[in-house]
Each structure stands twice: as structure tokens, then as C-alpha cells.
Amino acid sequence: MAILISDKLEELNKKRQLRLEEMAKTENKLETLFRSIYDFPQDCKYENKITLRNNQNNTDIKGLISYSIGCMFGRYSLDRKGLIFAGGKWDLQMYKSFAPDKDNILPITDEEYFPDDIVGTFAKFIKTVYGQETFNDNMEFIAKTLEIKGINSTDIIRNYFLKDFYKDHCKLYQNRPIYWLFDSGKQNGFKALIYMHRYDENTIGNLRIDYLHRMQRIYENEIARMQETIENSKDAREVTAATKRKEKLIKQLQETKEYDEKIAHLALARTLIDLDDGVKVNYEKVQTDRDGKKLDVLAKI
Secondary structure (H helix, E strand, C coil): CCCCHHHHHHHHHHHHHHHHHHHHHHHHHHHHHHHHHHCCCCCCCCCCCCCCCCCCHHHHHHHHHHHHHHHHHCCCECCECCCCCCCCCCCHHHCCCCCCCCCCCEECCCCCCCCCCHHHHHHHHHHHHHCCCCHHHHHHHHHHHHCCCCCCHHHHHHHHHHHHHHHHHHHHCCCCCCEEEEECCCCCCCEEEEEHHHCCCCHHHHHHHHHHHHHHHHHHHHHHHHHHHHHHCCCHHHHHHHHHHHHHHHHHHHHHHHHHHHHHHHHHHCCCCCHHHHHHHHHHHCCECCCCCECCCECCC
8 A cells, every 4th residue: 555645635635626626516507597577777786795715725635634633533434434432431452453542641842741632643544544655655644734944754743733733623613622732831831631531530640641751751851861971072063052952951851840730639539521611611520620720731722
């Protein structure tokens, strides 16, 4: 299997163009018909309101990314059409081609630190769907289509997840997101997505222990490694780069420690949600500790 996403989008755009042409012909026929029925004057102009757009690769690629997240969480399956899981009984047998994330937590970091890193998982998805042979070409095409900054395709896609994905997701779902972003702040010290329909009373505790605390240890180790480079390297550029990165890591570590103080209360609360209450109610509920205090741990919507 070797499929190029660019070829698939070209086919899709050709189909859209045909639909546009068909709709234009239909509207012209309707205009002629109405003119004959109602005796419209010739200088009465008909306003064409065809809203289909032909080339919308950027929107389509973001849609593909959104669908991939759905597959990562088990909302969708590559083996079956339509919605697979939105509460109810969880059945792993529904996912043969691409297994959903086991713990319902996908970390978003500025470098790849975790086995289930969201960018690494997205890469696995692209390989599974479109094949290994075209993987590099497809990642390059996705990155180019996103039209954001980065030094390579992986970096660009990572920047999209760090900065723009959640805004697009909230916009798509009219500020009723089904994927929730745990976000420590502007330093990007810690970010992780969960799927609200798989949330349970252990989710925040697992997120804190298995991801947030592990992230803190990674920062501490990286700070020590940068300090060692600063002290031992004779390369001025290397020392400058290490110093800059150390400063960034210190800020990220501090941010995660402040974030942990809030997360700890919520992890102990072990709050349950009721999907029937809707997103808005549950979004607030999981951020409220046992004393009724609101702790902002999720990205604002």
C-alpha cells in the first residue's frame, strides 16, 4: 500500500469542481424558469449563492488530523464507519487496524518524551492508513498545507498540536469540545488531551502520576544535562544553545510544579461526570475540588 494524501485531495477537489459545475447549471436553469414564470425584467440580476469551495486543502488536512485524534481515542475506528464510542460499553475488538490509546491520555510536548506522544502517534496513524513508502511525502504535504512555522515537517505538526489544534477543535464543536486539553500555561510545560467520553474518576490521578510527574523528572534531568554541557563544552555556540534551553526548561519545570498544586486537589477529589449533563457542566465540574473551589487546569473555552 502506497497512497499519497495529495493525490487523494486532488481527486476530492475534482469531485467538488464537478459538483460546483452541476450546481451552477441547476441554478441557471432555475433562474431561467423563474424569469419565465414571473416575467422578471432582464435587468433584474440573480444573486448566485453557491457556497461550495473547490480547493480547501488546509481545512481538509485539519479534518484529517481531527479524525486521527478520534481514532487515537477510540471515538472512531479504521475498521468501521461512523461513530464507534461515545460512552457505554468499551470494546477493543472494534479496533483491529489501529489500537486506541490505552489510558485515554495523549501528552503534547515540545519534544518527544513519551511513547504515546501525540505527534508520534499521529505518525503511526499516517503510516497505517497511507503506508510506509509514502510516509515522508505525506508528512511533508501535511506540514506544508498547515502553513505554520517549523524547521521540518515533524516540528511543524508538533507546533500545530501545541498552539492551534485545540482552538480549531473548539471552533469546530462551537466551544463544546469533546477532547479536553489539560494545559499548565504559556510555557507549554505540560499539555495533554483526553476524550471526555472515556473520562473516569481515575483519569486526573493517572494524568498527574504517569505524565505530569514524569514530565517534571524529565525537565530536571534535561536541566542537569544542559548544565553539564555549559560547564564542560568548549564550543561557544553549544554553550549558548545549552544556556538558552536550560532557561526555558527551568521555566517549564516551575510551571508544572505550580500546576501540580492544582491538579493534586482534583486527583484526590476523583470527580465523576455525567455525559447527559453536557460539555459545559462537566468541563466546570472536573475543575472543581471537594471544597467547591474552581481550579483552572483545562484550557479556556
